[in-house]
Amino acid sequence: MMQKLSSFPRVTRVTRPPNDDANGIQGGEFGKDFYRNFILGSKKIAQGTTGNVYEGKKKCESKNGCRYAIKKVGGWQLKRPQKEDMHREMRILKVLEHKNIVKVFQLYTTPRAYFMVLEYLGGGELLGRIVRKESYSERDAREVCRVLVDAISHVHEKSIVHRDLKPGSILLASPQGDQGAPTTSITTPPATVTTSPPQVTSTTKEEVRGNMKVTTTTTTTITTVVTTSPVHAPARVADSLKITDFGEARSVSEGPIKSTWVKSEFSAPEMLMREEHGPPVDMWSLGLITHILLSGNNPFFHENEQQMYLRIAKGSCEFKPEIWRSISPKAKDFVAKLLKVDPGQRMTAQEAKKHEWLHAAGESLGGGDLRGNLEEYKLLDAKRKLRALMKTLMATKRLMDSLEPAKPDLSKYALVKKLGEGAYGQVFQATRIASGDAGATGVGAAPRYIAVKRIRKEGLRTKEKRDIINEVGGCVLGATVGGRGETCFVVGRRL
Structure with missing residues (x-):
């Protein structure tokens, strides 16, 4: 239930x-x-x-x-x-x-x-680990997909939709691929112990003792035990795999789900169209992740975001022959059934668990090394992350510049008492003391307290400056630089 x-x-x-x-x-x-x-x-x-x-x-x-x-x-x-x-x-x-x-x-x-x-997940992203492996085949990708399908099925059984599945949401718990408890979906075949039939040998020895001739017969039984290791153990990378980033997850039991999430290259068509959606959006994302695990290619990606979203809406999935010829038809069928534009025709998690690709014999799968495909994707992904970082830095600079004209004079604020202290700043209770200000404290009037956050300016890294902007971004009235190399944000919050 x-x-x-x-x-x-x-x-x-x-x-x-x-x-x-x-x-x-x-x-x-x-x-x-x-x-x-x-x-x-x-x-x-x-x-x-x-x-x-x-x-x-x-x-x-x-x-x-x-x-x-x-x-x-x-x-x-x-x-x-x-x-x-x-x-x-x-x-x-x-x-x-x-x-x-x-x-x-x-x-x-x-x-x-x-x-x-x-x-704490210290193993990094899944794709980064795969690229560092000595070998990576379709069979290894299949083992990862088994775990993903099993986990997503559990999410959907609880009436929950993740809505933000992407390669960056799949992390590993341990730094080493051979650590972590094995999952139920991925098991390593035990060593095979073979015992040969016993071999019996007899040795006869004759000797003379005094006037008597003595014959001695010795019987020896030899049993040979042979231990055979498995020929192939499935990839252990999947053993410590963890799905993360549930910040955008929703429950279908709370009512219809509509897209309030920013567009992503892994978003399903119905999310881009801001239509009501449910568990099928996760299956679309799983289809894209599987496509990347096998080919190292996102079939809908385009440098121009609008063109990329149009490709997703049309669902024109391309299987490049030069890449997919070394991958089994069953794997291609698995991906194709997940990347259906109509969510009603898309495979569910339960149907995906029964798909023949996840249960096919290893001999029927492609045996080529797929690491080269993922290397190309990692380079492309690094470029995208760099562009996103540049956009963030530019937005931060614009926000900082917007504060310049409204810099208040810190001398207009009287710091009454310290309320708290953080890693690189302090928060004070303060009052306005400027004369002629309608909001200032007058004779006989109750003091109007606000919060002033004083943050040291020297020695801050770029990331810390960005964190500060994110923290005070919607409620800051202005900023000023103090004489001791400190940036003081006057926060628009009455106490």
Whole structure:
């Protein structure tokens, strides 16, 4: 029976049974101060759609203790829908109990920020690991797809749609491909032990003892045991595979889903058209991921985004003969049935699990090395990421430039008391002291308090500057540079 997500209470306090987690984090231990329990590292693991992910540790553990991925989202600039998204992501991950889906431990909510404690995945992206393998074949790609289909099937059984599946959403838990517990879908054949029939040999020896002739017969039994290793063990890269990035996930039990998500080259046609959609959008994304795993090529990609979206809407999937001739027809059929424009004709997760390609004998699959195909895709992906980074930097510069004309004089603000301190800044309670200002505190009037965040300017890296802009971006009134090399943001928030 499908478990409806709507049955879970929409509250900030998500509980977990005691000792439910081997790492010692229990869902009921919600401290008001995140920093009382965790150490948030400066290393940024990833930048998501709703926040950044950092590496962190629990304070009570040793230096060599377990690491955690901590998703941080600034609290001040979050509007109510964004806060609901954070709680929705937490509830969804709590529902999904699968070995190949990232595990969530806890959510801290503070006035300043939201902190979601997640399983640390130190193996990097799937495609990066595959490219570094000594060999990579269709059989290896098939094993990865088995795991993905099984995990996506679990998501859909819980009435949940991921909506943001892409190669970057598939990470590995361990740095080494031969680590991690094997999944049920991928098993390594055990060694075969063969025992040969016993061989019996007899030796006769005659000797004279005094006046007697003695004959001695010795019988020897030899049994040979031969241990044979399997000829081929499926790729162990898939053993620690984890699906992540559930920030845009939705539950079909909450009502019709419409696209509120930015366009992506892995978005299904119905999402680009902003139509109601459901689980089939994940199957489209799976089809594209499988296409890339086999050919290293996204059939819909175009340098011009509008042209790319038109290709997706038409669904004109191209199987280049020079690449696909070394790949089995069953694999091609698997991809083609996922990349159907009509979501009603697209394979479901349950149908994909039964597809003949996932169960075919290894001898019927293509045996060529596919690493060269993925090398080409990695180069193309690196160029896309560089262009995206340049766009972000340009947007950040424009935002900084827009603050220039509205720089207030910090002398117009009286810092009353310090409210908090972060990694590279302090927050103060302040009042306006400028004369003639309608908002200033007058004689006999109650003081009007606002928050002033003072951030040191010297020594900040480009990423830290971008984080600052993201944190205060929607509610900043102005900025000024103090005499001690500090940037002070006057935040439009009454206290």
